Amino acid sequence: MSSIDKLIDIFKKFPTVGPRTARRFVYYLIKLPKNQIDELSRALEELKNNVKLCQLCFNPFEDSGGPSSADLCEICSDLRRNKNLLCIVEKEADLLSIENTKKYNGLYFILGGTLAMMRKEDIDNLRIEPLKERIKTGNFSEIIIALNPTPEGKATSMLIERMLKESFGAAQDLKQSFKITHLAKGIPVGGELEYADEETLESAFEGRK
Amino acid sequence: MSSIDKLIDIFKKFPTVGPRTARRFVYYLIKLPKNQIDELSRALEELKNNVKLCQLCFNPFEDSGGPSSADLCEICSDLRRNKNLLCIVEKEADLLSIENTKKYNGLYFILGGTLAMMRKEDIDNLRIEPLKERIKTGNFSEIIIALNPTPEGKATSMLIERMLKESFGAAQDLKQSFKITHLAKGIPVGGELEYADEETLESAFEGRK
Amino acid sequence: MSSIDKLIDIFKKFPTVGPRTARRFVYYLIKLPKNQIDELSRALEELKNNVKLCQLCFNPFEDSGGPSSADLCEICSDLRRNKNLLCIVEKEADLLSIENTKKYNGLYFILGGTLAMMRKEDIDNLRIEPLKERIKTGNFSEIIIALNPTPEGKATSMLIERMLKESFGAAQDLKQSFKITHLAKGIPVGGELEYADEETLESAFEGRK
């Protein structure tokens, strides 16, 4: 296979990229000065060598190795964060969106996905066991399940909540006893009552203040 | 002007209808059997004669006249509704959306619009004075400002809230003393954290439970 | 049924109008001054009484009755139009689009629809017999089948062409002998080669000049 076709094949697997866009990427690269291709290769190499997943929350972070080498991301190793709050999110981008609000000061756990169906192989793809481990070693007073209110997110929320209750519910002898919370549903900024679905509107009414 | 052009002109002013759609409406009517045109004319005549605006909430309702003629809509004249709750909405469709949830049992007030700008003529188009009158004659413990979280809805919300405080705030001698509430903002059903704006996400966090 | 619900029912059948928009139309009408409702009713009455379909091309036109009453639309009765060209279109809006180009000076025939499937009842809805009649009484040198290059338009084009050939092909003794043409397919203004489908691109190449 030619390197053009090989690259199209690789780019086609990138999220949101179809064959037409993959091809456009390759044409773009062909026209790029060679030193910029080298730059891309070097950045890939660095990514491969320096980026780790945080041992606690699975957030990727950069670590250049050496004596000061770390196992924890910037958030988990930040002493000023509230260690009693854990926010479970689906993916890195959700963590980032929440961080951008600058209103949450607790810790995170990246679940790694949500479930379309309750098949064993799908459940195995989520970081369920690492999550239990994380909670056992932590000291949380509140666990926020911050998954999307989509069908997949809701199903996964229910699964996580059930799992938490089974694993920790009767465990009053454990050091922790946490409450489980969920993000509020409601009308988003810019949204309109007329086009809101009933469940959203109900939540907006119930949560009024 | 021909009746075709006259009708196009009239339909063009209907909400969401542009000149092309207005023309399609007329072509549609031309092909309709004559008795169906008559039916439309009759329904318009009835609408003109029988539909009134409720004296209390401005919700349109049907009244065929006669000795049992009414001044109040079905909601305002329903004895089972909670007379201590008033929900201020922009328009009829919003009232209907809320009714469809079957979770709100109080009364309504249709404001008649929202403001893009704080111009006197725009403010005069809203039912501000009738709203004050409505509140004076009522006995409300809570007033829910249920306008859209759009820029116009927010500006109008602020205006209404200020007006309510000015008119009723110091009036502790009045029979009523109500709290003012707003619908919860949050992630709508089907929405995603990644694409939520910061204010929505903040509200979703603050309102978590 | 209330007049509000009756009107919603009627408007719901208008092209492109769903239940939500139908309701918005009714709320709009409720707020309209009564004399504007009367104006709409009068325009509907006039439409019903004055608009006829042209006996030759089925284009709707306005005729106020009286001694100068007409059976033909402005185009068919215009002596300056080229009576040797007939352009078959699906619907009134297509005729209008072509007229707006000011480049076609022949006559039209409005077929009244296209076919999704070759079912007898669908075929009966088209003005096939009136079209044959029209061609027999005319004197055409060219018949332009100007249906959309959509699947329905293409199927109907083929049907019309076959019908024309069967009815007039061997009829060399008839006074007319016309050629059948079709609009050119190609890249539309503003379109892009990259996103054109193969058939369009082929036509654009074949028709190059």
Add this chain to the structure above:
Amino acid sequence: MSSIDKLIDIFKKFPTVGPRTARRFVYYLIKLPKNQIDELSRALEELKNNVKLCQLCFNPFEDSGGPSSADLCEICSDLRRNKNLLCIVEKEADLLSIENTKKYNGLYFILGGTLAMMRKEDIDNLRIEPLKERIKTGNFSEIIIALNPTPEGKATSMLIERMLKESFGAAQDLKQSFKITHLAKGIPVGGELEYADEETLESAFEGRK
């Protein structure tokens, strides 16, 4: 700058990629097995080393070097292609679209862009001089200007046509004398007359057959 941010910066410059998608690409890469990152790096290296632009038409092609090293792409070196036809396209993807129709058997020339404005620096970005050179050394009976019927494509078409006439028009002593053609404009497959702009509809009428 971290390798994550460096990669986001690089991907942001890819066509159609914004900062959010660039970030998703990086998260995708972080989760990829390391050997797949290596594969991507190798494919980039090969692309850099093996892909050349054809000396005649500027189409990129793969050449692994060695004694059989070539200067011409598969099309330009294909003896069965018609060497009397030259089709000028804006970019590689347009060439590919035309090839996919399998109806054109001539040669190509990739102009490298189109012009939004007639600024000297923009014109210099196009391969105008190489195009003249190409035509001089060729033996063409027809030159097809196959640029998009967009404002930019049309302006560039006119520029190319004027340039061709200036350079080759009076050159009857040259060995070649070619005609200049343009792709047909018309209704695309799936399009509708009602929504076609006037110029498209005019072209569809003029090109009817």
